[in-house]
Amino acid sequence: MSKDGARTRTGIKAVAALAGVGIASVSRVLSGQPGSSPQLTQRVLEAARQLGYTPNALAQGLRRKTTRSIGFVGSDITNPLIASIVSGAEAVLSQAGFSILLTNSAGVASVDAERIETLLQRQVDGLIVLPALEDDPATLAVMRNVGVPLVLIDRTLPEAVPAHYVLSDHYRGVGDACRYLLAAGHRRIALVVGRDVRPTRERVRAVEDAYAAAGLPDGLRVHHGTLTLAHGEAAVEEMLSASQPPTAVILGGNQLLEGALRVVHRRGLTLGVDLSLVCCDDVPLSRFHQPPIATVMRDSTQLGRRAAEVLLAQIASPGESEPVHLETWFEPRGSAGAAPTSAPGPVKGLRSRQARSDAVKATPASAARQRKRQSGT
Amino acid sequence: MSKDGARTRTGIKAVAALAGVGIASVSRVLSGQPGSSPQLTQRVLEAARQLGYTPNALAQGLRRKTTRSIGFVGSDITNPLIASIVSGAEAVLSQAGFSILLTNSAGVASVDAERIETLLQRQVDGLIVLPALEDDPATLAVMRNVGVPLVLIDRTLPEAVPAHYVLSDHYRGVGDACRYLLAAGHRRIALVVGRDVRPTRERVRAVEDAYAAAGLPDGLRVHHGTLTLAHGEAAVEEMLSASQPPTAVILGGNQLLEGALRVVHRRGLTLGVDLSLVCCDDVPLSRFHQPPIATVMRDSTQLGRRAAEVLLAQIASPGESEPVHLETWFEPRGSAGAAPTSAPGPVKGLRSRQARSDAVKATPASAARQRKRQSGT
DNA sequence: TTGAAAGCGGTACCAC
């Protein structure tokens, strides 16, 4: 490759000079445009190689008015869900020769707007955004005229904003979870959700509909708050301290899980027995928890991939687009068990379904527990 | 803000025209350079506001020869360790007005080199890299003359490469873990590590030294391989199938944990009793595992923060720099217990240390288990 | 203080 020295120092005219050709020819050859004689092409290529020349993407972008870069605005890359989305998006984008500018909003709506502004200044060709809110005026104002294709994940905005959507079908997964719990005899189910964004609304609607379909008058509670470990802990603590505590809790966000587990462990509760727990969105090791955490799953990498694909398609040829819908599904695991007071009947049916879907089989685990007991801890 | 229409359309000359001033004045005012009369400043500001003008970062970068952007090359953002590093780096960089170009190498050395090339083309002002290998010729060649400050995390390269280093003290944490296990009576300890990079070498050296210091002739095994779930599973499976299986395993990377746990659960083993397990680098929920997973910890966010700080400092004024060392520490938890055959003596000492450091107290958990038994599952 | 003009490193149109 290059001989040595600072790489940035060699420009296109150095290549032209060395090759003894015009600057325009170098550009043509290196851009892969047709219409250059083989010999000229050779000389240019050779000169470029000798100097270790690399075109300056800034200058190219300035002229071409396209940077082959896109901006990603998320709340927190530390959340495995977001990380998977970014990872999925990165995979398809990098393969298409696009780079990703990653920003963090920390879930603050005003920061969303700022980050988008910054990315637009940097002339990204498109944006993938997971806004903290759907109705933040500043964010909406910025989005209204981004000037480049915009893909939103799991958010819906007023028609006025020309965005494209990739949405998870939260209604289905949470609905299934709720029906599962109802079938298991639970009559006091609590749903903990975050702020009023699409996933929250879908989840609330799902449990409400499930309750209604079961012909149950009430017993459902919805706790609104923020999706944080602290809120998860506080919410579950509060619920369990109530006079009529729920027998099952559905967590509308994996950020709540650790907080909830803190309370559960602190109180010495056994999940699936004393309390049933369902979490939305998988977390590493959740299936290795004892018992495994029943989860409303989705393919989060796919979420990112699809968002990237939609974006690339729009960059290639802008226009309208149908929202992309991706499924979610409920994976019953040990933490979702029969209601404490339920009759033996429904319990049995439950058990069998559980055994089938648990990643960690019940038998060896219980065997281990027994052995442990014998080993005389 | 802006009236409407595509934002990118308004350039500096439009502002100049509207304000009735020269183009240079607009630049000066908007760049915050002194020496403009108040009235001119006002008119420029007003015009810019009216048009919703935002400077084109590409053009600025081209002229200024600095883009206030840095490149990050990691292996897999899906790994919570990497995600934390990125998150930490992003926090300090965005506050300093820098953007991050995120790339993924998927742990493939040749991709590292490609990604760095791409980022350099985009004229990043600096790089934070976690190379897959330390001796990949292509990567070294590229790094040799990046032309911008380069910070490496947890890797060391030949002197020839002008890089800056942020390193974790793996030796300490793993050494403590190993000594802990030895004190608990373990005499056959296995260490599973990845490829030959600094953390691997440090960890191997740590256990070797611990063994030597204890005056033990042998019993230590080191398994080299790749840091993947599959390898974790295969390695542990193989070890446990041996005629003299280890009584304790140290996993040199959190990617191995899930694989290891699969084997453990499949075989119905009880961690901390049948087999002791220590994992390097924390994973969500690992302390909620039953028993909690003993872990060699480190502040991964800090790792990213420091890397970013070093990079910013070097961008501000390039030069030599001392490597930054960050600590690691062993957090004993339930999964690291006494060796199966050990005498009661050392066991006792162990227990008390464990109880103190376990995030989840042993008592309520066992109580829960008992209750479960009574509930007649 | 302010503005004209020369680039930064490319691209692409337009003659030759």
Add this chain to the structure above:
DNA sequence: GTGGTACCGCTTTCAA
């Protein structure tokens, strides 16, 4: 086919 040249949008001397 090939090369001159006018920009892209902005910063920065340099004169006025």
